[in-house]
Each structure stands twice: as structure tokens, then as C-alpha cells.
Amino acid sequence: MDFSRALDTDHSETLLRMPSWVTSARAERIEDAAFMSGAALNHLHLLMARDDVPVTLIRARLALRAAEACVRFSGRPERAGALRDAVHFLRPGDLPGPAGEVYLSWLRAVARAVSVRSLNRALPNVEAGRIADYLDAGQGAPVCRAAAVLEAVMRAATQQEGPALILADAALSQALGLGHVTPLLAAGLQRADLRKGVDELRRACHRAVVASVVETVRLAADLTRRAAHVKAVAPKLRARGAGEAVEMFLTRDAVAAAELPLPPRAARRLCDRLVDLGAVRELTGRDTFRLYGV
Incomplete structure (x- = not known):
């Protein structure tokens, strides 16, 4: 048996696992919720910095989850399979439909480094100046900044859940120094959360971040193993x-x-x-x- 490889595997799985005290704790006060979301985001930041973790693939899978959540918020029936079909089987001149447009927006948002220009490419119906203003609306810690951006966009356009969540995740990713939009909020929030007041929205965002990071860590562990297998068979x-x-x-x-x-x-x-x-x-x-x- 190759003990060095076994030790490396055990070490890798330990690093990819979320600490149990983050996943099991119940945060009733906003201070506790903020502490838990900070711990979760720190773990995610360390994980996404690893060379063996397929971060681009993870962002792409998270974009699908975020798009599915936004489509659900709008009351449409399309889920992951239909969203994939709407994008991957487009022919020149075809329109992807409303749900497909939502998914394309998320794919474009995660494809390039976070900037007003890249976000304008993802959200062509939102002026670049407005995007810059929205991103400047958030102050303070990362989740607080994201919640402020979310609240600002929803206040200006109540039926724009998709753009609001893309810009909020962009603000969160910028604050964390992740470089690219990493979708976390959409999959962890409920539609009702988007219409809450500032304090309750902030609390909901803290909880959403913890829930989404837990799922993202599980996803990362799975995709890291799968990606390693793909690389191993590639020479064949x-x-x-x-x-x-x-x-x-x-x-x-x-x-x-x-x-x-x-x-x-x-x-x-x-x-x-x-x-x-x-x-x-x-x-x-x-x-x-x-x-x-x-």
C-alpha cells in the first residue's frame, strides 16, 4: 500500500470537509449568524485557493443552481434539465426563452473576472453606470455589502430578482477577493427574503451563505474527486x-x-x-x- 498517497488523500478530504461546529450550530442572534457565515466563507476561501479544486467547474455548477432558484422565484416551471437544454441546443438566431436568458446571465456573470464591464455583459439591460452605483451601495463586511446591494436593486426594481442576486453575489465575491462571481446567495434564500427590511434581509443573507457554503463544500469534494479521475484517464x-x-x-x-x-x-x-x-x-x-x- 502507498501510505504517502493514503495520507495525502486523508489530508485532502479533511481540508474539503466543513467543520461540524459550523454546520450544526443554530444562530439565533444576528451577531451569531454573522460569525457563522464568516467562518463558512473563510473555509470556502481556503478551499477555492487549492490547486486541485476545479474552481471554474464549481462556479459553472453553482451558476446552474442559482439560475434554477431565480427561475423558481419568478414562478416558472423550468428546472436544471430544461435550463441546460435551453442553452446548449440553441441554434443561430434562436432565442433561449425567459428561463434560458436567466441561465445565460448567470453563465456570463461567472465566466469572467468581476468588473462592471463583465457584469454589464451578463446584464445588458442594466446600464453600466447603474451597475457601478449598485456595487458601491454596499459597505462593511462582505455579507453586509451583498445584502445592501441586494436591497438597493430590489428597491429600484422589485421584479428583478435575477439581476439583484447576480449583483449581490458579485459584491460578495469582490469583498472576499474571489476574483470571479461565485454564486452563493440565490440558492440559499427564499423569495420572501428578498422583500424583507434591511436587518432581516441581512440575517437571511448570513443564513443563506452558511447553507450555500455547506452545499458548495460538498459539491467541491465531489467534483475534485471526479476531476482527478478525468485527468487520470485523459492519456488514454x-x-x-x-x-x-x-x-x-x-x-x-x-x-x-x-x-x-x-x-x-x-x-x-x-x-x-x-x-x-x-x-x-x-x-x-x-x-x-x-x-x-x-
Whole structure:
């Protein structure tokens, strides 16, 4: 047995695990909620700084969760599968529909480093000057800043849950020095939370951050293992363009065979090969119009 590898594995799993006192504690006072969210965010920051953690893939998966939450807030029925279909099977000139637009906004928000310009690309209906003003609305600690931005956007446009949450997560990510938008708030908040007063909204954001970080840490542990397996089997792939295809799987939530930089038949064979090797999963359960992901 390779004891050094076993020790490395144990050490890695320990670092990827959220401390139990964060996950089990009940914070009744806002001071306690703030302490717990700070501890959770510190753990997340350390985790996302690790070289073996596929942070781009994690952000992409979190973007899907955030989009699903925003679509649910708007009362629409689309869930993850429908959102993936709306984006990955778009043809030139097609419109993704309202739910697909929400998902595209989140994908664009997480794709580039946080800036007014990148956020304007994600939210073309919000003027760049307004985006800058909203981001400046938040002061103080990261979660307080995010809550202030969320409250400011919702006060200005009550039916804009998606843009409000994107900008709030952008403010949170900026304050944490994460570089890119890392979606945390949308999946942890309820629609009713978005219309609360400043103090209650702040409390809700603290709780949402803790809940979302717990789920993100679990997701990171799973995707880190899966990504390591993808990298391990990559040398077995002989198709020209396989390296670029593997990189797509390691950075995207889902990939259609037609999106890979290979001829159609070779792309399908590569996807089947990766499924056989246990490196990726087929996500739709369909015989046609399939999507694959780590």
C-alpha cells in the first residue's frame, strides 16, 4: 500500500470537509449568524485557493443552481434539465426563452473576472453606470455589502430578482477577493427574503451563505474527486482534439457532443468512451440530444 498517497488523500478530504461546529450550530442572534457565515466563507476561501479544486467547474455548477432558484422565484416551471437544454441546443438566431436568458446571465456573470464591464455583459439591460452605483451601495463586511446591494436593486426594481442576486453575489465575491462571481446567495434564500427590511434581509443573507457554503463544500469534494479521475484517464484518449475536449468538461457544467472540437462521429465516440471510463456522466437520460458532464 502507498501510505504517502493514503495520507495525502486523508489530508485532502479533511481540508474539503466543513467543520461540524459550523454546520450544526443554530444562530439565533444576528451577531451569531454573522460569525457563522464568516467562518463558512473563510473555509470556502481556503478551499477555492487549492490547486486541485476545479474552481471554474464549481462556479459553472453553482451558476446552474442559482439560475434554477431565480427561475423558481419568478414562478416558472423550468428546472436544471430544461435550463441546460435551453442553452446548449440553441441554434443561430434562436432565442433561449425567459428561463434560458436567466441561465445565460448567470453563465456570463461567472465566466469572467468581476468588473462592471463583465457584469454589464451578463446584464445588458442594466446600464453600466447603474451597475457601478449598485456595487458601491454596499459597505462593511462582505455579507453586509451583498445584502445592501441586494436591497438597493430590489428597491429600484422589485421584479428583478435575477439581476439583484447576480449583483449581490458579485459584491460578495469582490469583498472576499474571489476574483470571479461565485454564486452563493440565490440558492440559499427564499423569495420572501428578498422583500424583507434591511436587518432581516441581512440575517437571511448570513443564513443563506452558511447553507450555500455547506452545499458548495460538498459539491467541491465531489467534483475534485471526479476531476482527478478525468485527468487520470485523459492519456488514454487518442482522438485528435481530445485534450481540448477534456478541458471543456473540466470547466463547464455540461457539454453537448456537437460543442466539442471534433468531427460529429468522433465527438460522440469520445463522449461514449469517457462514460465507459467513468470520467463523465450522461445527464439527460435520452438517446438523442444528449448532454455530458463531470
